[in-house]
Amino acid sequence: MKDHYDIAIIGTGPAGMAAATVASAHGADVLIVDEQPEVGGQIYRGITHQSIKDKTILGDDYYKGQSLADAFAASNADHVSGATIWQVSPEREIGISKDGAAHLLTADQVIIATGAQERPFPIPGWTLPGVMTAGSAQILLKSSGITFSNAVFAGTGPLLYLIAYQYLKAGVPIRAILDTTPKSNRLKALPHLPGALFHLSSIMKGRKWIKALKSSGTLFIEGIDNLKITGKDSTEAIEYLLQNKWHRIEASNVFLHQGVVPNVNLAMASGCIHHWNEQKLCWHASTDEWGSSNVPGISIAGDGGGIGGAIAAEYQGRIAAYQALYTTNKVKKQERDTNVLPAQHALTHEMRIRPFLDAMFRPATQYRIPTDDATIVCRCEEVTAGKIRESISLGCAGPNQLKGFTRCGMGPCQGRFCSLSVSELIAKAQNVSVNELEQLRLRPPVKPLMLAELANLTTLASEDT
Amino acid sequence: MSTSKQTADAIIVGGGLHGCATALYLAMRGVNCAVLEKDYVGRHASGVNAGGVRRLGRALPEVPLADTALSIWRNIEDLIDDDCGFKSLGQVKVAENNAELSALKNRAKTVQDIGFLHEEIIDQKQLRELLPAVASHCIGGLYVNGDGHANPYRTVTAFKRKAISMGVRIFEKTPVTEIVRHGKNWQVKSPSKKIEAPIIVNCAGAWGGSIAAQLGDYAPVEAQALMLMITARMPHFVKPVVGSQGRTLSFKQFDNGTVMMGGAYQGSAEPEQNNTHLSFNGLAKNARAATAIFPIMRQATIVRSWAGIEGVMPDNIPVIGAGSADGVYHAFGFSAHGFALGPLVGKIITDLIDGGDIELPIDAFRIRRFSQNKDI
Numbered sequence A: 001m002k003d004h005y006d007i008a009i010i011g012t013g014p015a016g017m018a019a020a021t022v023a024s025a026h027g028a029d030v031l032i033v034d035e036q037p038e039v040g041g042q043i044y045r046g047i048t049h050q051s052i053k054d055k056t057i058l059g060d061d062y063y064k065g066q067s068l069a070d071a072f073a074a075s076n077a078d079h080v081s082g083a084t085i086w087q088v089s090p091e092r093e094i095g096i097s098k099d100g101a102a103h104l105l106t107a108d109q110v111i112i113a114t115g116a117q118e119r120p121f122p123i124p125g126w127t128l129p130g131v132m133t134a135g136s137a138q139i140l141l142k143s144s145g146i147t148f149s150n151a152v153f154a155g156t157g158p159l160l161y162l163i164a165y166q167y168l169k170a171g172v173p174i175r176a177i178l179d180t181t182p183k184s185n186r187l188k189a190l191p192h193l194p195g196a197l198f199h200l201s202s203i204m205k206g207r208k209w210i211k212a213l214k215s216s217g218t219l220f221i222e223g224i225d226n227l228k229i230t231g232k233d234s235t236e237a238i239e240y241l242l243q244n245k246w247h248r249i250e251a252s253n254v255f256l257h258q259g260v261v262p263n264v265n266l267a268m269a270s271g272c273i274h275h276w277n278e279q280k281l282c283w284h285a286s287t288d289e290w291g292s293s294n295v296p297g298i299s300i301a302g303d304g305g306g307i308g309g310a311i312a313a314e315y316q317g318r319i320a321a322y323q324a325l326y327t328t329n330k331v332k333k334q335e336r337d338t339n340v341l342p343a344q345h346a347l348t349h350e351m352r353i354r355p356f357l358d359a360m361f362r363p364a365t366q367y368r369i370p371t372d373d374a375t376i377v378c379r380c381e382e383v384t385a386g387k388i389r390e391s392i393s394l395g396c397a398g399p400n401q402l403k404g405f406t407r408c409g410m411g412p413c414q415g416r417f418c419s420l421s422v423s424e425l426i427a428k429a430q431n432v433s434v435n436e437l438e439q440l441r442l443r444p445p446v447k448p449l450m451l452a453e454l455a456n457l458t459t460l461a462s463e464d465t
Numbered sequence B: 001m002s003t004s005k006q007t008a009d010a011i012i013v014g015g016g017l018h019g020c021a022t023a024l025y026l027a028m029r030g031v032n033c034a035v036l037e038k039d040y041v042g043r044h045a046s047g048v049n050a051g052g053v054r055r056l057g058r059a060l061p062e063v064p065l066a067d068t069a070l071s072i073w074r075n076i077e078d079l080i081d082d083d084c085g086f087k088s089l090g091q092v093k094v095a096e097n098n099a100e101l102s103a104l105k106n107r108a109k110t111v112q113d114i115g116f117l118h119e120e121i122i123d124q125k126q127l128r129e130l131l132p133a134v135a136s137h138c139i140g141g142l143y144v145n146g147d148g149h150a151n152p153y154r155t156v157t158a159f160k161r162k163a164i165s166m167g168v169r170i171f172e173k174t175p176v177t178e179i180v181r182h183g184k185n186w187q188v189k190s191p192s193k194k195i196e197a198p199i200i201v202n203c204a205g206a207w208g209g210s211i212a213a214q215l216g217d218y219a220p221v222e223a224q225a226l227m228l229m230i231t232a233r234m235p236h237f238v239k240p241v242v243g244s245q246g247r248t249l250s251f252k253q254f255d256n257g258t259v260m261m262g263g264a265y266q267g268s269a270e271p272e273q274n275n276t277h278l279s280f281n282g283l284a285k286n287a288r289a290a291t292a293i294f295p296i297m298r299q300a301t302i303v304r305s306w307a308g309i310e311g312v313m314p315d316n317i318p319v320i321g322a323g324s325a326d327g328v329y330h331a332f333g334f335s336a337h338g339f340a341l342g343p344l345v346g347k348i349i350t351d352l353i354d355g356g357d358i359e360l361p362i363d364a365f366r367i368r369r370f371s372q373n374k375d376i
C-alpha cells in the first residue's frame, strides 16, 4: 500500500472490479480494498475458487462474474483484501485496518462501491439463534457449500426465491416457503409492467424458480400475516396467520428476506448527501449522472447508491471510473464520452425493470414497522419498538435524539441494521415523511477499530491538538 | 407559525443546558420566559458531552462554583424529577512520575489555601486500590471523592421538560437572527417569530460571541470541535472517572461496560453549518494516552467517535454575569467543562436578575475582562 493513489475504490463487487479494471487500464494508480478475502462482492462471492462442481446449482448469472473477475485479476490495480475501511473523510483521507495495523492514506478520487445489504426484518423473535437472513444462508452456500436441511424460508423478493431454488437444485430439503408479498402489490406493479417487459427473460427466470419450488412439493404458502418466530433460547417454530387462523411450523432454522437496500454507512459518514426514496423505502445517494456525490472527488457506484443489480453495478463502475480518469486528467473528455456511451445506454436498459420489481416486492408495512412493542429494533443495544415509541412520546424528534434517549443505533453496527426501521417508525409515529426527519449522523470509525491500532496509527501530517 | 408580536419577561437565547436551567430557575420565581433555540434542545455541547461532573482540577475561580454545583447534583431529582443518571464514583488524576506527583501536591495545596479540602493526594497503594487496572508505573494521584458523571442528553432533556412544566415556552428550530432595542425592551427576531422582553440572557454557547456583539458586548469565543470516542462493551475494570497529569485524558466506564475516552482533543468545527470533522491524528493521541494509563485498553475496540461544538474562551473560564446594557445577562463560553456547572449557573443569573445577593464570587467571569470592553 502506498500513501497516495490517483483513485481508491472501496469494494470488490461488480462495480468495484469494473471500475478498477477500467481505471488501471488507463494508467491510473489504483487501490481497491475489500473486507472479504476474495473478490466478487455478495453476488459473485467465491467466484475465483468455486468448489460447487454442479454449475446449475448457482446458475448462469453467477458465472457471469467469472470474466469480470478474470479481467480484474489481469489489471495492475493494488488489491488489498481482508481489510477494514473505517473512514473516508471529506478530504478523501482513507482509514484502513489490515492485519492488526491501521493506516491513513489519501486519494485524488474515491469510488465507494459498498454494495447492498439485506433489509432488516424486525418481527418477534428475529434475533433468536437459528434465524438468519436468506442472504447469509446463500453466502454460506457460495463460499463453503454449507447448507441447512429443513429450514423455513420466509419473506418476499427475487433473492428469496433464487436462494430457495438453489437449495432445491442442491437437493437440500426445505421445510416451507412462507411468502409475505402483499396481495395488493400485483395490482400496484401492473402499471410498471411495460418497462419490465424489456426484461422478459428475467421475469421468466423468476417464474421458473417459483414454479420449480411449487412443483417440487415444497410447502409454499402465500398471503400470510403476523409472521413471528418463537422459541425459548433458540428458534423452535415460525407462526403466522392465514385466513384468520394461526398456524405453526416447527423449525430450528429460519431464513428471512425482504429485499436489499444500499449499504450507505460509509458514504453517509463521508458527508455524501442522501435522500429517502419512497418507492424503494430506503436511502439513496444524491449523485449526478456519473455517480459523483456532493463531496468533491467522492463518487458512488453500484448498489451502494441505489439498487440496480449486478449488471447495472458493473456499468456504473465503468462510468464512475471514466469520470474519475477524466477529473484526474488521465483521459480526455472525448475519450470519456465515447467510452461511457454504451455503458450509459445499457444502464438505462438495465434499470427499466426496477420500478416493477420495487412495486411487486414492496415489503409490507407490518414487517418494516413492528407493531408489537416487545419486538427488538436495535439489535446491538436491544432497544424495542415499544421503547422507541415511548421516547417519541417524551419528545424525541428524530433518530439522533433517540441515541441520547435509548442508545438505539449506538452499538457496534452504528445503525446499519436498524436505521431504516427506526426512521420509518419515528416518521409513522409523527405522521411525517422520512425525508422530513433529521438523518442519523454517522461518524467514523464506520467499522469497529481496535484501540491499539488507532494508537499506532501512522500519522499523515503533523497536526496539533 | 405566527410572526405576530409576542412578549415575555425574559428571553433566553440558546436551548443548551444553561439556557434550559436558567429558564427553569427564572420560572420558579414566577418570571415568564421564552427560550429560543436554533436547532433542538441539547443538539450541541449540552447533549453530546462526556458528562463529567468534577471539582477536580478546576480553574481556581471555578472551584467554589463547582463545589456548590455538586451539592445540587447530589439531589438533582428533587429539582427536575430525574436523577439524570448521576453517579458519584469519584474522579482521579493519575501521576506517572515524581515530577507529576509533586505538581499534583502543589495543586492540592493551592486549593486547600483557598479553603477547599476536596482534592486529596493518594499514594501508589491507594491508587491501585482505586484503579486495579492502572499501569504499574503509575505512582499516585489526586483524588476527589464525590465527583462523578451523569447522562448529558437525559439531563438537558429533563431540564427542558421541567421548565416546560413550569410554564416556560421553548421554541426549537428558531434561530435568533437579529436583536434590537425597542423602547425598554429587547426585540428578538427569528424568521418565524418576533418576541420582546426587558431582559435577555445569552446562553448561546459557542455562538455566544455574536449574540454578545448584538447586545453591545465583546467576547472572543472560539468554537472548538471536541472529540470523544466510545468502545464496545468490556469487562468492568474501572469505577471513578480518570484523568492524567501528564497526558490529556478523560476516561470513564459506564454500567453497560462501554468505555468513553476524550480529553478535549480537537477536530475542526464549522459552527455556522453545525458541522464538525474528526481528526484521527488527535484520536490516535487520545488512544495512546488511554493505553498508557490502562494497558487493558489495548484490547478495546472503538465503535463510535464524535465531536461536539463548544465555546472556548482565551482564558478557559466562562463568561457569567451582567452585560453593559440594561437587562442583558451572559452565560456562555464554558470552555469544555460547563456541564458540571449546569444546574448552578442559571440560579446565579436568576439571583442577578432578581437583584439579590450573590453568595458566590463571580467577578472573574465578567465579560468586561476582554480588552475591547470598557473595564471599570
Ligand SMILES: Cc1cc2nc3c(=O)[nH]c(=O)nc-3n(C[C@H](O)[C@H](O)[C@H](O)COP(=O)(O)OP(=O)(O)OC[C@H]3O[C@@H](n4cnc5c(N)ncnc54)[C@H](O)[C@@H]3O)c2cc1C
Residues within 6 Å of the ligand: B013, B014, B015, B016, B017, B018, B019, B036, B037, B038, B039, B040, B041, B042, B043, B044, B045, B046, B047, B048, B049, B050, B051, B052, B053, B054, B174, B175, B176, B177, B203, B204, B205, B206, B207, B208, B211, B225, B226, B227, B228, B262, B307, B308, B309, B310, B331, B332, B333, B334, B335, B336, B337, B338, B339, B340, B341
Ligand atoms: C465533547 C465534549 C465533551 C465535554 N465534556 C464535558 C464534561 O465531561 N464535563 C463538563 O462539565 N463539561 C463538558 N463539556 C462542556 C459542556 O458540554 C459545555 O460547557 C456545556 O454543555 C455548555 O452548555 P451551553 O448551554 O452553554 O451550550 P450549548 O449546549 O452549546 O447550547 C447553546 C445553544 O445555543 C443555541 N444557539 C446558538 N446561537 C443561537 C441563535 N442565534 N439562536 C438560537 N439559538 C442559538 C445553540 O444551537 C445551542 O443549542 C464537554 C463538551 C464537549 C463538546
